[in-house]
Amino acid sequence: MGAEPIEKVSIILSKGSFDGIYPGLIMANGARMEGIEANLFFTFFGLDAINKARNEHVKVASVGNPGLHIATWLGGFPGMSAMVTHKLGQRMEELDFPSIPEFLELIHDSGAGLYACKASVDMFELSRADFVDEIDDIITVGEFYEKAAGGQIIFT
Amino acid sequence: MTTKTIAGIDVEVNDEGFFEQPDQWTEAIGAEVAKEAGIEPMTDRHWQVVKFMRHQYLETGSAPSIRALGKASGVPVKELYQLFPKGPAKLAAKIAGIPKPRGCI
Known part of the structure; x- marks a missing residue:
């Protein structure tokens, strides 16, 4: 106590893996639960989190991921990534974590702003129609900074 | 832990104002806690x-x-945040005289 409470956060999601997406979503939702204003900005592979065709199929990387504590050669085995994702997903379901689409709906309904990065949308040749309904807008980096004004920025 | 007098009754609360003993709660106390948290009036919702x-x-x-x-x-969820803008689960728990929810989702 004594320190100024955080009033606003803008969280950037730049990764498209299971473990790259969930932490940012949990932080955004957690901010709103505490009454903290929150924005989410999806950039680069983070766009997979809001891509309707992809956000139910994100995976944990099983290659080059020392956190899994399995042999390097084993990580590249066909089906390894799917299996690891499945196991983690099962555990999260037991803990009652929402799926990514449901999580986005929850965060949107909580009043957080959800934005896609224009540069990345152009780079991957995507458009508004590729994204879930909860996305408020496709914005430039400059517009992101305007929206983030007066708060903390967290890059994930 | 401190003792606080709410609606004429002494209750035990923690640093954040959450009740230590939920059985000390009454509706009148809840209404008073809500008012203090800036929620007034308390509607049926x-x-x-x-x-x-x-x-x-x-x-x-x-x-x-x-x-x-x-x-x-x-x-x-949308309405929950309209009713309790500063955090629905947190505020509703405080008003309900129960500990703060510890879930991360």
């Missing part, structure tokens, strides 16, 4: 959420967090 929180806590021993609240309280 507010009470629906608060009573649901309290009921769940007394039944299960833990308070629901926002996702469960949106699914089971009969008040959707």
